[in-house]
Amino acid sequence: MRPPRSLHWSGMLPPSARPRNGHTCRRRPVSGRSRRGAGLQGVPGRDSPAALAKTFKQYRTALAYFQESCGRRRLDQIDRRALLDFRQFLAEQKKLSPRTIWTKMMVVEQMLKTHGRNGLLRRGDWPRYVERIPQAYGHEQLKRFFAGCGPDDFLLFQFFLGSGFREKEVQFLTWRDISLEEQLARVTAKSACGFFPKTWEEREVLLPTHRLRRRVQPGQSEGYAIRVRFWR
Numbered sequence: 720m721r722p723p724r725s726l727h728w729s730g731m732l733p734p735s736a737r738p739r740n741g742h743t744c745r746r747r748p749v750s751g752r753s754r755r756g757a758g759l760q761g762v763p764g765r766d767s768p769a770a771l772a773k774t775f776k777q778y779r780t781a782l783a784y785f786q787e788s789c790g791r792r793r794l795d796q797i798d799r800r801a802l803l804d805f806r807q808f809l810a811e812q813k814k815l816s817p818r819t820i821w822t823k824m825m826v827v828e829q830m831l832k833t834h835g836r837n838g839l840l841r842r843g844d845w846p847r848y849v850e851r852i853p854q855a856y857g858h859e860q861l862k863r864f865f866a867g868c869g870p871d872d873f874l875l876f877q878f879f880l881g882s883g884f885r886e887k888e889v890q891f892l893t894w895r896d897i898s899l900e901e902q903l904a905r906v907t908a909k910s911a912c913g914f915f916p917k918t919w920e921e922r923e924v925l926l927p928t929h930r931l932r933r934r935v936q937p938g939q940s941e942g943y944a945i946r947v948r949f950w951r
Contacts, residue, residue: 781826784809797831799839806846817848881927887914902926 788808789801805827809820824845831837856864861880865873879889888906891914896905905923908915916922 777822778826781823782830784813784823785827794831794834794836797836797839799841799844802827802840803844806844810846817846820846821848882924884924885917888916 785805788805789797792801802824806820806824809815809823810817815823824840828837828840831839865876868876875889878884882889882904884892884904884906891909891912892904892906893909896907897903898905902925903923904926905921906916907921
């Protein structure tokens with residue numbers, strides 16, 4: 720089994736490190752000063768440096784579908800009926816699942832609320848769906864996957880598995896965020912780079928291995944700990 724993407728990086732974990740199940744973390748909120756400095760006001764928007772391209776794409780698609788559904792109407796002409804028609808349009812014309820319909824309706828509702836058009840939908844107007852348990856890879860699947868990894872990819876995916884970090888959290892991880900003595904990795908805001916933790920909370924995670932060894936070489940005390948390039 721090969722990795723789904725090609726990645727190149729310089730890692731921090733030794734090949735012998737094996738994560739154990741369960742992550743322990745502590746959280747602290749990002750200061751209001753950092754938020755104001757980035758101009759985000761708590762919610763990443765399309766002009767925010769923290770906005771992800773894929774998030775913008777999802778928002779743009781949802782709003783394009785809504786315009787396709789309701790036609791050329793002014794905001795003050797949007798009512799509950801228009802939103803219910805949008806829900807039906809997504810189900811019948813776009814063949815979307817109830818979960819995806821809920822997400823796109825939420826995007827439209829947020830847009831309307833921003834422009835003072837809130838409270839249009841009732842509780843029963845939202846699609847109902849079953850929140851599924853995330854599928855987890857089994858031991859044998861992970862074993863085959865890591866057997867197909869090169870040395871660099873092996874270390875990278877071991878860190879993903881052991882820390883539970885998100886993609887951007889790994890990309891903006893620096894050596895200052897890592898305490899090898901305490902076996903901790905931290906997610907911290909990088910305002911100069913436009914990176915802010917999701918939900919505006921910094922956190923630290925106990926790396927789940929007792930075999931983590933200090934591998935900081937001269938010159939490795941600064942800068943990014945893990946360098947990743949993605950080709951989609």
